[in-house]
Amino acid sequence: MGVRRAAKGxxxxxxxxxxxxxxxxxxxxxxxxxxxxLVFIAYLSWSLSPRLTVVGGGLLSLFLAHGAWVTFRDPARGRRRRGVAAVTTVGFTLTAATAVFLLFYATGCDCL
Known part of the structure; x- marks a missing residue:
């Protein structure tokens, strides 16, 4: 019986x-x-219009900053996140999760 158990293990x-x-x-x-x-999208965007790419990056930064601010501040009593606050919170959370995923799994990527 010991051999079977060892083989199964x-x-x-x-x-x-x-x-x-x-x-x-x-x-x-x-x-x-x-x-x-992500690199291809940035390259394609930059090749089409560098100004719009910078403006889009700035707007994305504001969007994510607002999401981070709403996520980490103390909410008022009895109030839920609504409208823009909920959207920016979800956007920030998805971006943060994507960044952590890429940090863990794309660090050894030799494709670039």
Whole structure:
């Protein structure tokens, strides 16, 4: 019985290791593709109109700054986030999550 249990344990370990390796490779590939798409969008935008790219970057920065401010400030009692505050909070949260994802998985990306 000891041999069967050991073989089953080794088999489970190998399946888990291979699964983690494949998942890590897929996440790295996804992060690299996302990074390439972001760089391509910035390049395409800059090649079409540098002024509009700078203005768009400034507006995006204001949008994200407002989202961060709304996220980290103390809300008034009995008031929920509405309208622009809710949209900027969601935008900031998605951008922060994307940045953390790229930080963890795109640091070893040799595609650039």
């Amino acid at each position: 080794i088999g489970e370990f190998l399946v888990e290791t291979v699964g983690e390796t494949i998942a890590e490779a897929l996440l790295s590939l996804l992060a690299c593709a996302l990074l390439v798409c």
